[in-house]
Structure formats: C-alpha cells, structure tokens
Amino acid sequence: MKMFxxxxxxxxxxxxxxxxxxINGLIVVVEQQMELNPFRDALFVFCNKKRDKLKVLYWDKTGFALWYKRLEKHRFKWPSDTELQHIHLSEQQLQWLLSGFDVIGHSPLNYTTSGL
Incomplete structure (x- = not known):
C-alpha cells in the first residue's frame, strides 16, 4: 500500500x-482498547464483522488520515486470538493481507475480470 x-x-x-x-471513533479504540498512542508513527488496521472491509488509520504529522478498502466477493483472512487485542505486523504481512492472503502468506484469493 502506497501512502504518504x-x-x-x-x-x-x-x-x-x-x-x-x-477517525474519532477509531482513535478511541486505539487509545482505550489497544492502549496505544494514536499519534505514534504507526498504522492501525481494523476490519468489519463480515471481514469484507478494512480501515487503516494513521497520523501523518499534520492530521489523521483514514484509508478504506472493500472486497467485492471474498473476505479478508483475519487472524483470531482470543487472548490478544491486537498484533504487530510487518509491511510484508500487511501487503499479504491487502492482497487477499492471510498474514502468514497462505490461501490467496483468485479474481477474474468480468468484462468491466
């Protein structure tokens, strides 16, 4: 994902x-549930209940930005761990997630163009 x-x-x-x-509601999640500083040099990635949408929140030194992605047919491969609130990802793992892989790099999504 290319950002500024x-x-x-x-x-x-x-x-x-x-x-x-x-933005404001996600900042509250970062502060209260993740117990992290939303102003830090970090991306915070969130998913909806159906696992077909992502939001990425970040501070870019002048304000907060929010990036949004929606999958048309599939769901994101979202990890689950009942003991953790959040996990730390590498840039490669984020690329895998955004490309339809799980964060350990398995199970790709396969899309075909349909005469758009």
Missing part, C-alpha cells in the same frame, strides 16, 4: 469494529 508515510509499526486490531466509526 512510512510507518515504523503496523498494528492489526483483532476484534471487529463497527464501521460507522470514523
């Missing part, structure tokens, strides 16, 4: 998030 920042950390929030939340 190169974050030092990427955090994946493991629980689902109500996607009516925008």
């Amino acid at each position: 920042v190169e974050p030092s950390d990427i955090y994946l929030y493991l629980d689902n998030v109500d996607f009516r939340k925008s």
Whole structure:
C-alpha cells in the first residue's frame, strides 16, 4: 500500500469494529482498547464483522488520515486470538493481507475480470 508515510509499526486490531466509526471513533479504540498512542508513527488496521472491509488509520504529522478498502466477493483472512487485542505486523504481512492472503502468506484469493 502506497501512502504518504512510512510507518515504523503496523498494528492489526483483532476484534471487529463497527464501521460507522470514523477517525474519532477509531482513535478511541486505539487509545482505550489497544492502549496505544494514536499519534505514534504507526498504522492501525481494523476490519468489519463480515471481514469484507478494512480501515487503516494513521497520523501523518499534520492530521489523521483514514484509508478504506472493500472486497467485492471474498473476505479478508483475519487472524483470531482470543487472548490478544491486537498484533504487530510487518509491511510484508500487511501487503499479504491487502492482497487477499492471510498474514502468514497462505490461501490467496483468485479474481477474474468480468468484462468491466
């Protein structure tokens, strides 16, 4: 994912998030549930209950930015761990996730173009 920042950390929030939340609501999740500083040099990745949408929140030194992705047919391969609130990802793992792989690089999604 190309952005205007190169974050030092990427955090994946493991629980689902109500996607009516925008920047301010997600900042509250980062602060209160993840117990992290939203102003740090990091990306915070959230998923909805159906696992077909992602939001990525980050501070770019002038304000917060929110990136949104929706899958048309499949679901994101979202890890689950009942003991953790969030996990730390590498840039490669984030690329895998955004490309339809699980974060350990297995099970790709296969798309075909349909005469758009």
